[in-house]
Amino acid sequence: xxxxxxxxxxxxxxxxxxxxxxxGGAITVTFNNDVxxxxxxxxxxxxxxxxxxxxxxxxxxxxAGTTELEPDLAESYTVSDDxxxxxxxLRDGVKFHNGRTMTADDVQYSLDRVxxxxxxxxxxxxxxxxxxxxxxxxxxxxxxxxVKVVDPHTVEIDLDEPDAAFLHxxxxxxxFVVPKEAVEKYGDDFxxxxxxxxxxxxxxxxxxxxxxxxxxxxxxxxxxxxxxxITFQFGQEPIVALLRLQRGEVDIAGDGIPPAKFxxxxxxxxxxxxxxxxxxxxxxxxTMNTTEKPFDDVKVRKAVNMAINKRRIIQIINGxxxxxxxxxxxxxxxxxxxxxxxxxDPEAAKKMLADAGHPDGFETQLYVYNTDPQPRIAxxxxxxxxxxxxxxxxxxxxxxxxxxxxxxxxxxPMIWSGGMAWIADYPDPSNFYWPILGCSxxxxxxxxxxxxxxxxxxxxxxxxxxxxxxxxxxxxYDMWKDVYHKVMxxxxxxxxxxxxxxxxxxxxxxxxxxxxxxxxxxxxxxDHVWVKNVQ
Numbered sequence: 001x002x003x004x005x006x007x008x009x010x011x012x013x014x015x016x017x018x019x020x021x022x023x024g025g026a027i028t029v030t031f032n033n034d035v036x037x038x039x040x041x042x043x044x045x046x047x048x049x050x051x052x053x054x055x056x057x058x059x060x061x062x063x064a065g066t067t068e069l070e071p072d073l074a075e076s077y078t079v080s081d082d083x084x085x086x087x088x089x090l091r092d093g094v095k096f097h098n099g100r101t102m103t104a105d106d107v108q109y110s111l112d113r114v115x116x117x118x119x120x121x122x123x124x125x126x127x128x129x130x131x132x133x134x135x136x137x138x139x140x141x142x143x144x145x146x147v148k149v150v151d152p153h154t155v156e157i158d159l160d161e162p163d164a165a166f167l168h169x170x171x172x173x174x175x176f177v178v179p180k181e182a183v184e185k186y187g188d189d190f191x192x193x194x195x196x197x198x199x200x201x202x203x204x205x206x207x208x209x210x211x212x213x214x215x216x217x218x219x220x221x222x223x224x225x226x227x228x229x230i231t232f233q234f235g236q237e238p239i240v241a242l243l244r245l246q247r248g249e250v251d252i253a254g255d256g257i258p259p260a261k262f263x264x265x266x267x268x269x270x271x272x273x274x275x276x277x278x279x280x281x282x283x284x285x286x287t288m289n290t291t292e293k294p295f296d297d298v299k300v301r302k303a304v305n306m307a308i309n310k311r312r313i314i315q316i317i318n319g320x321x322x323x324x325x326x327x328x329x330x331x332x333x334x335x336x337x338x339x340x341x342x343x344x345d346p347e348a349a350k351k352m353l354a355d356a357g358h359p360d361g362f363e364t365q366l367y368v369y370n371t372d373p374q375p376r377i378a379x380x381x382x383x384x385x386x387x388x389x390x391x392x393x394x395x396x397x398x399x400x401x402x403x404x405x406x407x408x409x410x411x412x413p414m415i416w417s418g419g420m421a422w423i424a425d426y427p428d429p430s431n432f433y434w435p436i437l438g439c440s441x442x443x444x445x446x447x448x449x450x451x452x453x454x455x456x457x458x459x460x461x462x463x464x465x466x467x468x469x470x471x472x473x474x475x476x477y478d479m480w481k482d483v484y485h486k487v488m489x490x491x492x493x494x495x496x497x498x499x500x501x502x503x504x505x506x507x508x509x510x511x512x513x514x515x516x517x518x519x520x521x522x523x524x525x526x527d528h529v530w531v532k533n534v535q
Contacts, residue, residue, distance in 0.1 A: 022510060025531030026229035027251040029524075030236035030244070034208050037191030040176035041114045041121045046423065047254070049173060050521040051232070054213065054225075055097075056176035056196030059088050059107065059155075060167050064521075064528045065514025067281070067331060067427035069167055073102070073177060073197065083162030083468030086170075090153045094220045096179045097201045104149040110177045111147050111157075112136065123174030126425070129163040162466045164476055168426035199225040199527040208234055213526075226530035242504070246271070251506040251531075254523055259373060262318045265504065276503045278517020279331050281424035283324055283432070286366075286381065286494040287406070287415045287449040294364075295413065299356035301491035305342035306349035307388045308494050313380050316373055320502060324495035326484050327432050331519055333473075334429040334480035341488060341495065350388045361389020367405055367412050369419035370396040378416050406449035415449050421499070422447075427519070429480040430465050437487055450492035457483055508532055 035048040040056045043049065061072030071077060074088040094102045114121045115136045127133055131146030146158040159166065169175060182195035194202055197220070200213035211232040215225055236244070238258040242265070244250040257265050257275070265271045288295040288304060295301055310323040325341030328334060353361065368378040375396050382392040392414075397405070399420055405412045424431050435441045439458050441448030464479035487493075503516045503523050511529040518525040 021223075021226050021528075021530050022532060022534050023226050023530070024228050024534040025226075026231065027227060027509070027529075027531060028231045028233060028249070029252045029254050030233050030241040030250050031254040032234070032236060032238060032241075034234040035211070038194040038202065039191030040173045040178065040194075040196070041110075041119050041123070042191055043173065044122045046522050050518075050524065050526060051211075051213075052173050052176070052194075053198070053521055054200045054230075054526045055194050055198040055202065056173070056178065057094075057198055058171050058173075058175045058177065059090075060171035060175075062171060062427075062520045064525050065512065065518050067519055069171060072171070073107075077167075079468060083164075083466070084159045086157045086159075086166065087150070088155045088157070090155070091220060092153070094197050095218045096182070096197055097195045097216060098179060098182060099218075100179060100181075102177060102179075102197055103152040104155045105152070106177050106179060107155045108143070108147045108149050109180045111175065112143050113178070113183065114174050115144060116142075121174060123172060123425075126169045126172060126174060129159045129161060129166060131158045131160050133160075162468045164465050164468045164473075165426065165428040165430050166468075168428045168431075172426060200230065203229075210234060225527045227526070230526055245504060245506055248506060251509055252524055253504050256523065257502050257504050259318065262320070262502075266318075271504070274505050274507055274509075276505070276513045276516040277320075277500050278503075278513070279322075279329065279519065280499055280501050280522070281329050281331055281427055281519055282421055282499050283327055283329050284321070284421040284496050284499060285324070285327070285417050286496060287417065288492060288494075289411045289413050289449075289451050290453075290490075290492050291411070291451040292413065294356070294358060294362055297356050298489075298491055299352050300358065302342065303349040303352040303356065303388060304385065304390070305491050305494050306345045306352070307384050307390070308381065308496065309344050309384050310496050311344075312384075313377055314497050316376050316380060317499070321497035321499045324497050326488055327437065327493065327495055328429060328484055329424070329432075329498045332424065332427060332429055332432065334477040334484070336481050336484070339481075339485065339488075342491070346384075346387050353388055353390075358389070361391065363391045363393070364413045365393045365395055366414040366416060367395045367397065367402050368416045369399045369402050371399070371419055374416065374418040377418055381416060407445045407447065409444045411449060411451050417449075423522075429477065429484075430461065433461055433480075433483065433487075437492070452487075452490065452492035454486070454490060457486055460486075 037043050040052050043052050057073045059074040063070050075091045077088045079086055113119050115124050130144050132144045135141035136144055148156045150156050183190050186193045199219050201216050203212040203214045205211045213230040215228050238255045241253045245253050288301050314321045326339055368374050378394045385392050406415050422436055435447045439453035442451045442453045461483050464476050467476040508531055510532040515525040515528045
């Protein structure tokens with residue numbers, strides 16, 4: 001990343017002129033479930049993630065349709081030579097939806113708020129590198145001592161240690177800027193009455209029925225958004241939503257194409273033309289509890305890796321994925337294209353299992369989320385492992401119960417992560433390590449369900465994250481490649497696949513495919529799409 005980034009200008013203007021974007025018009029987007037909140041400090045699911053991005057902004061953001069960082073509310077930034085001080089210059093004249101001009105005080109307030117334990121933000125821990133974090137998190141201080149208002153247009157943030165992913169964290173929804181007076185006015189209901197600086201404003205919300213966004217005419221990026229209005233309709237079963245889209249009543253089916261209708265849609269040339277697919281920052285994997293027999297033996301874990309037929313599993317989801325050889329997905333920096341991982345070889349797996357002292361296999365349990373297609377995938381895993389003598393008892397439970405079991409103190413033998421699989425919070429290799437493979441994540445309540453802890457690797461990962469110099473990022477990524485190679489040598493997981501996102505839209509929707517398969521804005525980058533032939 002650059003040590004100093006100049007003004008990003010009007011993001012998206014080039015795309016718009018090149019593809020003849022049209023302004024005006026309204027669209028309808030369907031979802032089965034309502035969203036719980038539009039508060040950026042609290043919302044943390046794929047459905048509200050993009051909605052929040054259209055209502056709010058952060059100091060940093062991403063070029064539309066890419067994972068490339070760029071300044072957002074910041075016009076520019078500098079990083080000190082030791083990588084511990086970031087100075088952000090804010091844009092002039094950015095206004096909140098209530099008409100007030102945003103200042104550096106709002107940035108400070110928003111970061112204090114997200115870390116404040118009273119906010120109960122699931123993202124507070126992302127900001128643990130900011131000086132004074134622990135005192136605020138423990139309720140001993142109200143303000144982060146590391147966040148300083150230099151003047152109304154300048155914010156300085158001091159870190160306790162260099163953090164190469166810090167700019168990505170400033171682009172997270174949790175770091176989005178909110179106005180103190182609106183938060184205090186609405187209190188716990190701020191998430192139902194959001195006020196931000198984003199491209200859209202909330203017009204009204206009929207809980208359980210629909211949510212309406214309208215264009216923010218004061219948006220600081222000239223030319224955006226293109227749409228005048230977005231209506232999100234809730235309580236729409238995916239199959240019904242697809243039928244309504246086919247009839248021209250809906251523009252985007254937010255929950256995607258129902259598995260039962262996927263082949264029908266893709267075999268119809270007219271419908272297939274309106275389907276956009278794109279890679280996600282996602283990996284679906286099987287965990288093995290490395291602290292309990294027999295999975296405390298690396299040979300057993302390697303045998304399981306060689307026993308899984310990933311391509312057959314992908315067929316269960318209609319081919320909507322690519323096989324995984326490693327934890328990182330292909331879109332992620334430090335992904336190693338040349339790394340092949342463990343090849344499918346049941347005979348070699350059976351021999352390795354015998355070498356590990358299990359010539360007749362053993363019995364174990366596999367936990368799985370009880371919603372289709374996850375149980376069917378678990379059955380395929382069960383069949384693969386039976387071929388090498390491992391008898392698997394499938395425990396099919398509600399999602400929350402699987403997560404709870406995996407995060408319990410002792411954990412469970414195996415988990416198929418489907419439906420709960422890791423999607424990156426931000427596109428940096430560190431985000432696929434610390435929560436789900438690092439020693440800290442192996443604690444009770446953590447997401448490291450393999451209970452895998454390699455302190456030497458933690459130290460190597462920490463050294464990689466301390467490299468912040470712009471000219472040394474390839475060196476950092478090479479270090480992360482080495483970390484993930486060593487993870488795979490220890491084989492705490494079977495990485496199975498990287499799922500693709502499929503978005504189906506009406507034929508009146510315009511804009512490049514990358515806006516409908518945006519890796520950061522799932523399912524759609526609402527700020528950049530438009531309606532063709534607006535009347």
